[in-house]
Amino acid sequence: MTDEALVLGLDVGGTSTRVLAVTPHGLRRGAGRASGGNPTGLGPERAAAALAEAVAQALTGLDPADVRHVVLGLAGGGALPSGEDMPGGEAFTRVWDQTGIRCPIEYEPDALIAFAAGTAAAEGSLLLSGTGAVAIAVKDRTMAARADGHGWLLGDRGSGFWLGRQAVLAAMAELDGEGPATVLTDLVIESLRLRGSSPVAGPASGADAGADTPLTAREMVAAVMSEPPTALARLAPLLTAACEGGDAVAKAIADRAVEHLAATLTTVRGPDATSPIVLAGSVLTNPTPVAERVRRMLRERWPDAEVSRALDGAAAAAWLALARIGPMPSPDVRERLFSIPTAS
């Protein structure tokens, strides 16, 4: 054990596990990165292996005994207001036992971390649209209420998955002669063809006949069904291209996504609230037609609220961890934490 206290901030998602080791002054002492660590999607053992790898990287050359607090944000799970169990808890506990870290390990829902990644405020709302979609109300830096976040099969309205599915449905409607023409049809076909595993990837006959062969709605279904349902979220960016070209069908889909997201946010945020609103998830943090419309909607409904974008989740987790072992970190410290360049 040295003189220097450390905290760890972790952002544990479905595609990556990221760890930052920082000092109370917000100085970076270590960083780690591994593959996805979400036990719900990947199973506890694979998730725990990613966690172990990323933490070991971050602690290289450091004394684990110096770590005073750990905050871990977990995508699609984590600590919940009703006290639900942490998914994959046991396997994660074993990892922590082996690190030599002996301080409290705090699990937080990724949505709460995303809120802290957008504002230093103790109270406000988060609206997230990535692969999934969720809104939460934050009070006293804890999650006070949550809406949607119910997954692709039963919820996630207005999410990247939802957008991708709507793009495919619009394309199928045109191919079936049941819906209007839209540039989404060609964009979806092209996008599905570029995926190697898809049944429509190969040319129908001959050496290079594929590209111009029209696709039926039925073949489109087969291509989509050959991948996990959440792969539909990868089609969400097609909406951006189509909206930029002025496509009416795409614009209507973007409008409906915003209606869904507005309804989700309204469930956890009163009409008179003036606290900050944080936007998170790739659909809302990138310059997409949905993000643009959501910002317009927020200006109309909550004109007094400060709207910000969620930045690095691992830095936000570290920031929360610092707050647990001392006073709230100063704005300087916060700025330093978030200026650490980390790939998302």
Added chain:
Amino acid sequence: MTDEALVLGLDVGGTSTRVLAVTPHGLRRGAGRASGGNPTGLGPERAAAALAEAVAQALTGLDPADVRHVVLGLAGGGALPSGEDMPGGEAFTRVWDQTGIRCPIEYEPDALIAFAAGTAAAEGSLLLSGTGAVAIAVKDRTMAARADGHGWLLGDRGSGFWLGRQAVLAAMAELDGEGPATVLTDLVIESLRLRGSSPVAGPASGADAGADTPLTAREMVAAVMSEPPTALARLAPLLTAACEGGDAVAKAIADRAVEHLAATLTTVRGPDATSPIVLAGSVLTNPTPVAERVRRMLRERWPDAEVSRALDGAAAAAWLALARIGPMPSPDVRERLFSIPTAS
């Protein structure tokens, strides 16, 4: 080879594979039954094994050389108007090679077989709502057009899956305080609890605390997500119980299911058509609120059409096979074929 000609009729579905061997007089000479044989859902090898078992049973004591024609109806696949490949074709071809049968093997879409299982007419429409939902137009005993049948992720509107999902969404809406009270909530909770594999099956704490513990929408999502999506179709019968009790939410769901099914049928059937309409699938062949409403809708829109229910698919396949090796079988032969008692 004996003097007696035979044909085989096969109904190959996701949960069972059934075979009938019959004479041109409609007399049963053999029957076979095995587990599901749908290559799309189960993989070609498992499907082919079921096919081999059921065919071997049906041919016990018979000479395969007597078989003059085989018609095989395949759920969720089969011969398609655009000439798509038969799923699992190669593995199936190997099975046929080994049976000693040397006659033509004809693959037909299950929807066409279902039509023939409801009427002897050469032209008409089929509306099916089981786990999935599809409508087809039949002309000259072949499938001339198809609507929906696009699977649970991108279609099947008004199907058993669709109904089960709506029941869960209604329950979640009540639990989340976003929707009206409905008896579906308790019915869905009870139904999910009775399933052993579900995370909500066990009591939350204590020996028998489970039954009365309220479930959150989030726990409901976890229970549903622990099974394949199509397992939602098993919740469809809850709508029947709820509608019988006068539940307004359940009745609204049934109404919407019928709107979807009407739209699907309208895609393939003109408003002036007078040809027969066959109803198929458990949602439409059982006394459900959706079936009752669909029949009412059909009487209003197509008052001159004869509406019937699809009976045994293997018998219908055998009937079609007989028509291939001779003149259309007489009404007597048809009646004899369909009076063969076979579990569905």
